Amino acid sequence: MPSFDQFDQRATSGKSLTIAFLGGSLTWGAQATNPQVTSYRALVSREFERRYPAAHFRFWDAAIGGTGSQLAAFRLERDVLSQKPDLLFLDFTINDDPFSAPDPDRLAAYESIIRRLISSGIPVVQVILPAKKDVLPQPPVRPLDEQHKAIGQAYALPLADAVTLVKACVASGKTTPDTLWDLPQDSTHPGDAGYALYAQAAWQAYLTAIQHKSRCTVPDKMLFADTYMTVRRYRLGSSGKWPTGWQPGMPNRNAVAYDFIPSRWMDSVAVASRDKDTSPNAPEPLVLFVRGRNLFFFGEGTPTSGKYHIHIDGIKVKTVDIGAQWKTGVGRYFEMLAQGLDPAVEHKVEIIPELQPGQELRLESLCIAGEPATVERH
Secondary structure, eight states: OOBHHHHHHHHHTTOEEEEEEEESHHHHTTTSSSHHHHSHHHHHHHHHHHHOTTOEEEEEEEEOTTOOHHHHHHHHHHHTGGGOOSEEEEOOTTTTOTTSOOOHHHHHHHHHHHHHHHHTTOOEEEEEOOOGGGGSSSOOOOHHHHHHHHHHHHTTOOEEEHHHHHHHHHHTTSOOHHHHSOOTTOSSSOOHHHHHHHHHHHHHHHHHHHHTTOBOOOOSSOSSOOGGGSEEEEEGGGOSOOOTTEEEEOOOSOOSSGGGOHHHHOSOEEEEEOOTTTOOSOOOOEEEEEESSEEEEEEEEOTTBOEEEEEETTEEEEEEEHHHHOSSSOEEEEEEEEOSOOTTSOEEEEEEEEOOTTOEEEEEEEEEESTTOEEEOO
């Protein structure tokens, strides 16, 4: 099982090591003055360089703002495991919604990420981060934290509880909420002072783990459903046969935020488009046959994105107007399509564009969770 003591020994002896950070915008460092320098991720990276001057570190940023554990379960192979990290810091507390009743499906996705990482020999530091309202008078309850902590304890993860640390610093008068969250219009992302406390919690969790020679474990039985232990990210852009109005394309290389840039997270996209001059009709439906429990789309949103309908087994289950979500620029797009499907049955999934002239859809993949997680094009 992954050992923090072994990582410490390898770093001390000057080995080449990769440290990855998986999470959302708080992991990336939104609203830091320079996320590559003053985010919690960057500050922790500098601590490793100071402690281990002989080591050769590569720090890998795998954080996408506004996304949670469910998408991360499908991203894990491409964006994390492919980099062969020797250590990983994980946070999805805010984006998995700590203030509502915990969603069992999100918890299943979160646990699957930890289980797959540890089973691959990667030690994990569990990070739990606050929002500003957590340190204001009468803070809301955070029921998700206890569930995340229970998962962390089951897998023997060191815990970086920045919520408790920041509350203590505010209560003692060492700082104030307005000092930590110094932009009045943003009560989620702190400024540099807040990220410094996040980094303090994360670094101390690592130091405690090496002091105790902690070793992550994989319990025989999962605490939550094993749905996300079998996942398939079916790349629509690499499919061979295209209905009229569809074609392969490349992801955009710009976006409203650096962590949203599609080309960082996607290799190709399927583009359904309706040209103003040459396409009088909307693109034809794209039809897939799927076995699994949960279905999601991953792709791009742009100001020219249009509307689509999803039919499953001949029944319309959802209509989405992507352009309404992305009026001001380009960004990542993730959408739940269906949950709780019967995995023993092959389900017909129809993607039906409803585009106005000049509009398009840009979809990277259909993501399927739950055995057998198969997709076919008939």
